Amino acid sequence: MYRTVYMDNNATTPMADEVKAVMEDNLSLYGNASSMHALGRNAYSGIDWARRMCADLIACQEDEIYFTSGASESNNTVFNIARDLIDGGSGRNRIVTTTIEHPSIIELVKYLRGKGYRIDEAPVDASGMVKLDDMKALMGPDVLLVSVMTGNNETGTIQPVKEISAMAHECGALMHSDATQAIGKIPVSVADLDLDYLSMSAHKFYGPKGVGALYARKGAPMLAFVHGGHQEKGYRAGTYNNLGIIGMGEAARLAARDLAKERDHLWSLRERLRRGIVDNIPDVVVNGCQEHCLPGTLNVSFPCAEGESILLYLDMEGIEVSTGSACATGSLEPSYVLLAGGLDVELAHGSIRFSLGRYNTEADVDYVIEKLAPIIARVRALSTRKV
Amino acid sequence: MENRSFMAQWVYTDTVKDHFMNPRNIWDEKEDFKADGVGEVGSLACGDQMRVGIRVEDGRIADLRWLTYGCASAIASTSMMSEMAKGMTLEEAYHLTPQMITEALGGLPEHKFHCSVLGDKALRAAIDDYLERNHLDNPYRKGTARIICECKGVSDVQIEELVKSGKALTFDELSAQTGCSTACGKCRGRIIEALEEYRHIYGK
Known part of the structure; x- marks a missing residue:
């Protein structure tokens, strides 16, 4: 056998049966969610609902959720925001991250370093946990962004994000966490972790592939990285992925509930x-x-x-x-x-x-x-x- | 409606799968295999290591056993090599190439070809060992050499020996000792490629 x-x-x-069901129910919801007519409004209401589900999952406001194609895009967006702020002469010009981030950050760090940006990576101990002393030593008034994943995809080690977040904010830096692996497995609250940005991906918690979200705290810097439309307040252009976003909403609802x-x-x-x-x-x-x-x-x-x-x-x-x-x-x-x-x-x-x-x-x-x-x-x- | 589900083939060819699932000529610890020559290449740190033992009769590989630490294609290619080499004259066996093994397996992905097909090198090392133990000259070695630096006449065998003995482990060291790549410099890429391959094979 x-x-x-x-x-x-x-x-x-795999997608949860409940996710498949809500997506099947909406297979014909083809309206462009940006259109003013009924078909468009129907599609938008689905996106609105999904946004609420995602916000509830990580304890933030609905207007702090930006839908993306997944966590890799969300991670790249956060680093690009930092890059734009550095280019704009914000007075801060250093990024601090770790040696164990997802490739969407590790590779981006290599690329940005090649362009001359200053980025430091804090080491981890034998258990795969970021060393707080080393992290502390990397903090300073020139740090613009600190990015540390919530839980590692390979070892599973949960990082001391809350402590690092406090360090980052103490020196006036922004704090991001890639929570892709943690969502749906352990409680993740942006309020509790005191995050400015968070990345998540639907397919890691029984939702569909190709859809994710970026949480950006109200008031945290945002910049447009896909230009060409008013979607997501003009920060992320592109026709809404109705079906994917609705599927993600249901996955988020189940994750929070269970x-x-x-x-x-x-x-x-x-x-x-x-x-x-x-x-x-x-x-x-x-x-x-x-x-x-x-x-x-x-x-x-x-x-x-x-x-x-x-x-x-x-x-x-x-x-x-x-x-x-x-x-x-x-x-x-x-x-x-x-x-x-x-x-x-x-x-x-x-x-x-x-x-x-x-x-x-x-x-x-x-x-x-x-x-x-x-x-x-x-x-x-x-x-x-x-x- | 017609079912249009996607189904993939296995990672490698059916022949690779067969040799991976049923490897031939394994060197079982319990078997008292009296090897006339033993060769080992690669290292655990590199992710691939092979040991080959041969029994030689009348100038031919009468029998052969092997062990491999490595991926599926490393296991399958060593197993295939063991079948091909049995019965070969030492000269034939010495000239067994990764290409011949890969072809017999029905092909391997490009990136696997370089790192995992080490069986021929382990076999050659075993023949070297056999000849050395019996104080015999090695008449095959020259025949396998391939000139890489044409200006200075530096061959892959020279590079292999320098890397194997640890005398040259960087491009600069190789260049200083052999003069390779000091004239037109066209071969630089191929020298580095050979250097990296031998460092991988010998775990340097």
């Missing part, structure tokens, strides 16, 4: 999986912080076994995971996130990320443990090095 066990929910999630239940569910499965792996497979290394951790993320290294092989043998059993091995990064270097925490290169090559989701069950976890143990034994038997 062929069975699929999807444990790559940090890469993307947060506590979801968190408990993910954490209990994650712990069942962690114990199962540690008890049944010799010589494993569990990566990341085990205390402040996104509830569904488990990152494990298997010494003397290479990640892509493990991934593909698991794939043959219908188990879908991801790896920090170089083969997965498309270069000769393994995961920069794991290396940033000081993990041995070899262990990074042999790392597997299990990211559990809403639809995983205890039976899924038990199936993975059952299949994983012989696969690791097999890969190790083939290996030039023995544990």
Whole structure:
């Protein structure tokens, strides 16, 4: 019997049935939400509703939500706002971020540095958590923007955003957090974290792909980065993605409603999986912080076994995971996130990320443990090095 | 209405899949395989490492065993190499190329070709070891050399030896020791490419 066990929910999630249903109900809602006539107004009312759902999810005002194509666009927008302020001679000309951000920030940092912008990256400790002392040392009156993700996509380590936000504001800087992985898994409140900007993406919490949002605090600098229309107060032009935005609204409603239940569910499965792996497979290394951790993320290294092989043998059993091995990064270097925490290169090559989701069950976890143990034994038997 | 769901092929070819799922000639610890020569290339830090053991009879590869730490294409390509090399004369085996292995596998993605097809190099290292153990000359080595810097006549074998021994690990060191790329400079890109490939292979 062929069975699929999807444990790559940090890469993307399946759409919830409720999301599919509301999208199906609105498949024919083709009106341009910017039009004044009835079809346009109908479409806009859907967007209005979705905006309210997203605002409720992160505890902000509706007019602080800007719909985008996803978190990569939201992240880029925030850095572009900072860039424009620097170019405009705001008096502040430095950005502070970390070594473990999503590629949409890491790559942008490389690009902006190439253009001469001053950007510092705070390091992380062995658990993958930003070192507050180092972060503190990077603060100063020349800092314009501080950007730190809420929870890391690879290790699951939850960052001390609230503390860093206080540091940033103390020196007069703006604070952004990429909360893409945290939304729907742990409580994320822009009021509590005291954020000026936040990025999120619908497909990470059971919504559709290609839609996300940027939260910008009322009064925080905003600049147009897609010109050509009055959508989103003129800051983000382009005909509204009615269906995607409505789907995101429903996903946000479910995430807010079921947060506590979801968190408990993910954490209990994650712990069942962690114990199962540690008890049944010799010589494993569990990566990341085990205390402040996104509830569904488990990152494990298997010494003397290479990640892509493990991934593909698991794939043959219908188990879908991801790896920090170089083969997965498309270069000769393994995961920069794991290396940033000081993990041995070899262990990074042999790392597997299990990211559990809403639809995983205890039976899924038990199936993975059952299949994983012989696969690791097999890969190790083939290996030039023995544990 | 017709169902138009998308379904992808496996990551690699069916032959790669077969060798990945059923690797041939594995060096089982329990088997008492008496190797006449052993070669190892790559490193765990690079993400790929291979060890090949050969038994030589009458100037041919009579039997062969291998181990690989690496991705699916590294496992499959070493397995394929092991089948191809068995029965070959040492000379034939020495001239087995990554291209021949890749072709037999029905092709590999470009980025996999460079990093994961190391079986031929491990095999060559095993033959080197066999010849060395038996105090025999290596008549095959020259035949495999390929000139990279035409102005100064520097071959890939020279670069390989300097990198393998750790005598030259940067472009400047290579250039200082061999004179490569000091005339027209046209070969610079290919020298760097070879340098990086050998550093990867030998884990330097």
